[in-house]
Amino acid sequence: MRTPAPAAANLATVPDAAPRDHRGSPIPTGAMIATRLMELRKRRGLMIALIVVNIGIPTVFLVVRLLAHAIAPKSYGPAGGYSIYTGLCSGVLYVFGFIVAATLGCTAGSVDLTEGMFRHLVVTGRSRLALYLARIPAGLAIVVPMVAAGFIIVCSVCVFAAPTRLSYDGTNVPAGLSRSAFGNWAGDHPKLVICNFNFNFGPSSPVPAVVNSIPCGPNGPIVSAPSGSQAGPATVTPAQLKAAAILIALRNYPDYASDFLYPSDSLMIRTGLWIELEAVIGFIVGLGLASLLGQRTVPVILMIVLEIILTPLFSRARIAHLLNLQRSIVGVAMAHLTPGGLPVFGGGGGGPGGGQGNPLLVPESITWAVFVIIAWLVGWTVLGAWRMMTRDA
Amino acid sequence: MSTATVPDTFDHQTETRWAVETHGLTKRFGENVAVNNVELLVPRGCAFGYLGPNGAGKTTLIRVLLGLTHADAGTMSLLGYPVPKHRDLALARVGAIVDEPRFHGHLTGRQNLRILAAAREPAARDRIGPALERVGMLHRADDKVAKYSMGMRQRLGVAACLIGDPQLLILDEPMNGLDPAGMADMREMIISLVAEGRTVVLSSHLLDEVERTCDAVAIVDRGKVVRQGPISELLAGATLALQIECSEPDRARSLIDATRIGAHIEVGSLGLGISLPAGTTRDVIAEINRVLVEGGISVYRLQEIQASLESWFLQVTSRLGAPE
Numbered sequence: 158m159r160t161p162a163p164a165a166a167n168l169a170t171v172p173d174a175a176p177r178d179h180r181g182s183p184i185p186t187g188a189m190i191a192t193r194l195m196e197l198r199k200r201r202g203l204m205i206a207l208i209v210v211n212i213g214i215p216t217v218f219l220v221v222r223l224l225a226h227a228i229a230p231k232s233y234g235p236a237g238g239y240s241i242y243t244g245l246c247s248g249v250l251y252v253f254g255f256i257v258a259a260t261l262g263c264t265a266g267s268v269d270l271t272e273g274m275f276r277h278l279v280v281t282g283r284s285r286l287a288l289y290l291a292r293i294p295a296g297l298a299i300v301v302p303m304v305a306a307g308f309i310i311v312c313s314v315c316v317f318a319a320p321t322r323l324s325y326d327g328t329n330v331p332a333g334l335s336r337s338a339f340g341n342w343a344g345d346h347p348k349l350v351i352c353n354f355n356f357n358f359g360p361s362s363p364v365p366a367v368v369n370s371i372p373c374g375p376n377g378p379i380v381s382a383p384s385g386s387q388a389g390p391a392t393v394t395p396a397q398l399k400a401a402a403i404l405i406a407l408r409n410y411p412d413y414a415s416d417f418l419y420p421s422d423s424l425m426i427r428t429g430l431w432i433e434l435e436a437v438i439g440f441i442v443g444l445g446l447a448s449l450l451g452q453r454t455v456p457v458i459l460m461i462v463l464e465i466i467l468t469p470l471f472s473r474a475r476i477a478h479l480l481n482l483q484r485s486i487v488g489v490a491m492a493h494l495t496p497g498g499l500p501v502f503g504g505g506g507g508g509p510g511g512g513q514g515n516p517l518l519v520p521e522s523i524t525w526a527v528f529v530i531i532a533w534l535v536g537w538t539v540l541g542a543w544r545m546m547t548r549d550a
Numbered sequence: 551m552s553t554a555t556v557p558d559t560f561d562h563q564t565e566t567r568w569a570v571e572t573h574g575l576t577k578r579f580g581e582n583v584a585v586n587n588v589e590l591l592v593p594r595g596c597a598f599g600y601l602g603p604n605g606a607g608k609t610t611l612i613r614v615l616l617g618l619t620h621a622d623a624g625t626m627s628l629l630g631y632p633v634p635k636h637r638d639l640a641l642a643r644v645g646a647i648v649d650e651p652r653f654h655g656h657l658t659g660r661q662n663l664r665i666l667a668a669a670r671e672p673a674a675r676d677r678i679g680p681a682l683e684r685v686g687m688l689h690r691a692d693d694k695v696a697k698y699s700m701g702m703r704q705r706l707g708v709a710a711c712l713i714g715d716p717q718l719l720i721l722d723e724p725m726n727g728l729d730p731a732g733m734a735d736m737r738e739m740i741i742s743l744v745a746e747g748r749t750v751v752l753s754s755h756l757l758d759e760v761e762r763t764c765d766a767v768a769i770v771d772r773g774k775v776v777r778q779g780p781i782s783e784l785l786a787g788a789t790l791a792l793q794i795e796c797s798e799p800d801r802a803r804s805l806i807d808a809t810r811i812g813a814h815i816e817v818g819s820l821g822l823g824i825s826l827p828a829g830t831t832r833d834v835i836a837e838i839n840r841v842l843v844e845g846g847i848s849v850y851r852l853q854e855i856q857a858s859l860e861s862w863f864l865q866v867t868s869r870l871g872a873p874e
Binding site for chain 2: 181193274278279280281284
């Protein structure tokens with residue numbers, strides 16, 4: 158076999174050496190992330206579908222409630238409020254946010270391969286790991302604001318369109334009062350408070366004597382005065398009446414606060430972070446799974462099955478020999494991080510402890526739940542990146 | 551794989567003669583050996599044709615060279631950089647189209663190139679416009695790729711190669727889908743790229759185009775490189791073909807056979823088709839004519855058929871395809 162001699166080439170116009178741009182580095186450049194973001198953002202059909210699911214559905218639901226309440230307020234209650242908030246957050250935004258993020262993750266993890274761009278990208282000499290990692294910030298730059306937009310809409314309606322008065326122990330009370338404002342309101346309405354609120358004071362308290370001086374109608378005040386206390390009609394001053402009403406109101410404040418008609422700031426912040434974390438998990442797992450399988454449709458179906466079927470099932474069914482396996486499912490771990498006041502996904506709970514200590518769930522410590530979530534995020538990233546680095550292009 | 555180290559100051563331009571160099575390169579898919587112990591040397595600054603019948607292993611070799619799949623044995627280097635050890639440095643100055651070029655259909659041609667430029671050095675972004683202009687795609691650069699024809703995607707693929715300002719271009723069937731004018735443009739562009747000092751490796755079935763474009767070729771069959779060299783030298787080693795129209799073809803064949811000159815003769819409707827061994831002089835042709843005339847055969851036409859790359863390719867690959 159003969160070998161041709163090298164041709165005498167005019168090399169003047171060709172650069173001397175390879176550019177020093179750290180092409181083998183696993184760290185993606187800002188330009189790589191920006192163009193990856195552009196590639197995902199320009200998928201108009203996908204973006205519309207994701208917006209419809211994550212923002213459109215709760216928005217339409219709330220707009221219909223707003224209109225119905227505006228047209229017939231006696232037939233249709235206010236659009237917002239605490240119960241609407243908890244229902245939308247744990248039943249809609251949490252699940253839809255995950256599905257939206259998983260769909261985007263599966264898209265980001267597979268389209269280069271299925272659309273033939275992966276080969277072009279590999280031929281640039283850029284580290285395959287960097288190509289993979291560039292997808293994470295790019296995808297999250299879409300997922301996080303999209304989920305936040307849906308959540309902000311829900312929060313806004315639930316706060317600003319909440320009922321303004323709360324029927325508390327049969328009394329119409331303004332909603333959303335702080336502890337001191339609640340006390341002030343009670344001071345302004347002593348008779349309402351004394352005659353309708355529950356209270357239980359010790360023998361040394363002047364309250365029972367004050368209460369017994371107030372005629373409250375057929376049933377009278379609900380007094381749980383201790384046995385042996387002096388109870389009987391007495392003359393009380395308005396100041397004593399006011400002081401007693403304030404004391405009763407402040408005793409009732411925790412109970413009142415749990416029935417707030419719109420969510421507290423701290424609950425909204427914790428809920429927002431919880432929903433965003435679920436979306437981040439959906440994206441990262443979807444990205445890794447799609448990269449591993451090299452396609453989009455099957456991973457999307459698997460992710461939906463995980464979220465809609467497997468997670469609720471394994472959250473509640475206590476299978477004796479599979480408890481540790483159940484605890485290692487990310488959805489179960491996330492259920493244990495449900496903020497206090499929200500029901501866990503699938504219903505149930507809603508107490509101040511949230512998912513933690515919820516008797517409906519498979520028992521799991523917070524530490525273990527956090528470990529499971531981190532393991533899922535890291536594990537699927539490693540799996541997806543490994544497959545991308547070893548795959549034939 | 552080679553484990554040679556490449557210092558940062560290594561001057562490949564002067565110290566390496568070969569744009570592509572492989573030794574004992576092998577790639578298997580199960581029992582099937584797609585690339586079989588390939589020894590390939592592609593000189594710098596030339597257009598190099600890489601030819602072979604379907605399934606011969608052309609694309610697989612290109613994929614191995616570019617790191618799209620791993621080799622099972624052997625060593626290789628691109629532009630002097632051992633691959634895969636210094637794959638990133640090597641590919642920084644390589645542009646390639648492998649198989650049919652495909653892109654994100656929902657993006658424009660320019661946006662697709664921006665994605666690829668982002669994976670290269672920062673200067674690559676500035677080359678997008680000139681690259682699109684060079685392949686004649688500037689006027690359609692802002693249309694979605696989904697609306698492009700096959701030929702336009704081919705041109706975009708070449709533009710994607712050019713944004714890296716490559717020293718070496720590896721083009722797998724770049725003429726596919728191009729109309730005659732597009733093929734002529736592509737041919738001129740390849741020639742101009744070589745004139746700039748770049749090396750172009752061209753894998754193609756269009757032997758006529760390769761012959762008009764390339765300086766040297768390698769023929770691959772069943773995963774092995776079976777011939778390699780400058781086209782002019784290879785054709786000089788091809789068999790010589792004669793076409794003779796004459797009376798009494800069967801008797802003419804007997805007369806030529808009797809001369810024992812080692813000719814392969816076929817009798818057809820047009821007369822005799824004769825293949826003479828490589829290196830046969832024109833005196834032998836004159837001798838055949840003399841034998842026929844002295845034997846009483848009327849010779850109406852005697853024509854020497856110039857060997858083309860296509861005829862040579864068919865000779866080589868048909869011989870290889872014959873049962874051993």
